[in-house]
Amino acid sequence: MKFNRDFKGRGGEARDPRLPPGQYDIGSDWPVLSAEATPNLATSEWTFAIGGLVGNPVTWTWDEIQALEPASYEGDIHCVTTWSKFGVSFGGVSVDTLLACAVPLPSASHVVAYSHTGYTTNLPLGDITDGKAWVVWEYERRPLEVGHGGPARLLVPHLYFWKSVKWVAGLRLLDHDEPGFWEVNGYHDRGDPWLEQRYQGD
Amino acid sequence: MPKPGRWQVATVKQVTTETKRAKTFRLALSEASRHLAGQHYVVRLTAEDGYTASRSYSVASPPDESQDIEITVERLEDGEVSAYLHDVVVPGDELEVRGPIGGWFVWHGDTPALLIGGGSGIVPLMAMLRLARRSGRSDLVRLVASVRRPGDLYYAKELPGPETTVVYTREAPPSWGRPPRRLGEEDLRHTLAPGVTAYVCGSSGFADHVTGLLALLEFPDERIRVERFGPTS
Numbered sequence: 001m002k003f004n005r006d007f008k009g010r011g012g013e014a015r016d017p018r019l020p021p022g023q024y025d026i027g028s029d030w031p032v033l034s035a036e037a038t039p040n041l042a043t044s045e046w047t048f049a050i051g052g053l054v055g056n057p058v059t060w061t062w063d064e065i066q067a068l069e070p071a072s073y074e075g076d077i078h079c080v081t082t083w084s085k086f087g088v089s090f091g092g093v094s095v096d097t098l099l100a101c102a103v104p105l106p107s108a109s110h111v112v113a114y115s116h117t118g119y120t121t122n123l124p125l126g127d128i129t130d131g132k133a134w135v136v137w138e139y140e141r142r143p144l145e146v147g148h149g150g151p152a153r154l155l156v157p158h159l160y161f162w163k164s165v166k167w168v169a170g171l172r173l174l175d176h177d178e179p180g181f182w183e184v185n186g187y188h189d190r191g192d193p194w195l196e197q198r199y200q201g202d
Numbered sequence: 203m204p205k206p207g208r209w210q211v212a213t214v215k216q217v218t219t220e221t222k223r224a225k226t227f228r229l230a231l232s233e234a235s236r237h238l239a240g241q242h243y244v245v246r247l248t249a250e251d252g253y254t255a256s257r258s259y260s261v262a263s264p265p266d267e268s269q270d271i272e273i274t275v276e277r278l279e280d281g282e283v284s285a286y287l288h289d290v291v292v293p294g295d296e297l298e299v300r301g302p303i304g305g306w307f308v309w310h311g312d313t314p315a316l317l318i319g320g321g322s323g324i325v326p327l328m329a330m331l332r333l334a335r336r337s338g339r340s341d342l343v344r345l346v347a348s349v350r351r352p353g354d355l356y357y358a359k360e361l362p363g364p365e366t367t368v369v370y371t372r373e374a375p376p377s378w379g380r381p382p383r384r385l386g387e388e389d390l391r392h393t394l395a396p397g398v399t400a401y402v403c404g405s406s407g408f409a410d411h412v413t414g415l416l417a418l419l420e421f422p423d424e425r426i427r428v429e430r431f432g433p434t435s
Contacts, residue, residue, distance in 0.1 A: 009283075
């Protein structure tokens with residue numbers, strides 16, 4: 001395929017270097033995408049657990065996780081449906097802080113992150129450590145809306161956003177990769193937007 | 203679910219107007235690729251300077267023996283891809299496509315299914331309805347289409363049947379039994395049956411409204427599959 005006649009699209013102008021290949025800037029919108037009914041989850045019922053290959057399995061209540069050292073992310077997010085959103089801010093806790101309590105075993109190489117709705121996604125452990133991932137409950141300094149995963153979601157902004165599990169309930173550490181909900185349905189196991197890893201085989 | 207195919211060139215065979223804002227494009231694929239009812243394809247446009255834009259569109263045609271698929275595209279204002287497809291593309295043109303994609307919002311044709319679509323959300327459900335009718339299993343399927351006005355209904359000639367209900371929310375055809383109003387519990391109650399899986403497709407607001415109604419009707423959450431149409435412009 002050479003090119004589509006008369007198609008100019010939003011090219012032409014200098015392309016924003018913050019845009020990974022095949023993405024466009026959605027501006028102020030933030031589409032809600034999920035494959036299940038939106039749950040009605042009270043903070044009093046919400047918990048977050050780390051289990052599997054760890055020395056010290058931990059479960060935090062809402063109040064307990066709020067008491068941990070706060071951390072925030074400011075930057076961009078990228079959805080596999082081709083929109084990107086620049087300069088957003090989230091507040092919560094670093095996954096490093098949580099893993100430090102749970103103490104991963106040396107054999108742990110991957111995680112399955114899961115939600116209170118049964119959604120799952122897989123990640124290499126290295127993609128959620130060293131300041132690359134958070135559990136967040138604030139967006140632009142306000143409580144995270146339920147449609148966007150509130151009361152709290154996982155945030156892994158350097159990967160496509162389906163990895164950032166909404167209504168997150170925990171992490172299970174494994175010594176192997178175990179494809180999650182979208183990954184068994186044809187989406188990529190890692191999902192790096194800069195490598196355009198959208199689907200299995202990319 | 204296997205890997206989606208590689209990028210391939212498809213030829214536009216036919217363009218049909220569905221409504222003022224929606225057209226159906228019949229595409230002849232260069233590589234056979236049998237889809238499941240509910241799956242989508244990605245369309246990628248390339249400009250002369252190498253700039254590309256991709257959007258996903260649900261397949262409206264049922265799985266069949268042909269090497270063709272049909273996608274129905276709503277023209278969005280400022281829609282980079284949809285406006286090009288509507289305003290420029292004619293039969294004979296080539297388009298780059300990739301698919302089929304998706305393994306969750308699919309119906310295999312052999313289980314009871316309640317299909318609830320709002321506006322353009324009817325597209326993947328139409329593939330399911332067509333599959334049911336073609337295979338003689340209309341008894342498995344109930345479809346509820348919610349649209350604002352008669353002129354907004356896709357597949358208006360083909361869709362009506364004993365297994366389908368159209369709900370008008372703003373303006374109904376003359377002498378229509380139901381006054382125009384938002385989809386309500388009473389529109390869904392008669393469609394529920396034990397063991398049925400609900401497929402809900404439309405805007406995020408529509409999806410939340412419908413899953414809320416299903417909850418009021420004590421329909422189990424784990425039997426609901428949702429496809430939210432974002433701004434796939």
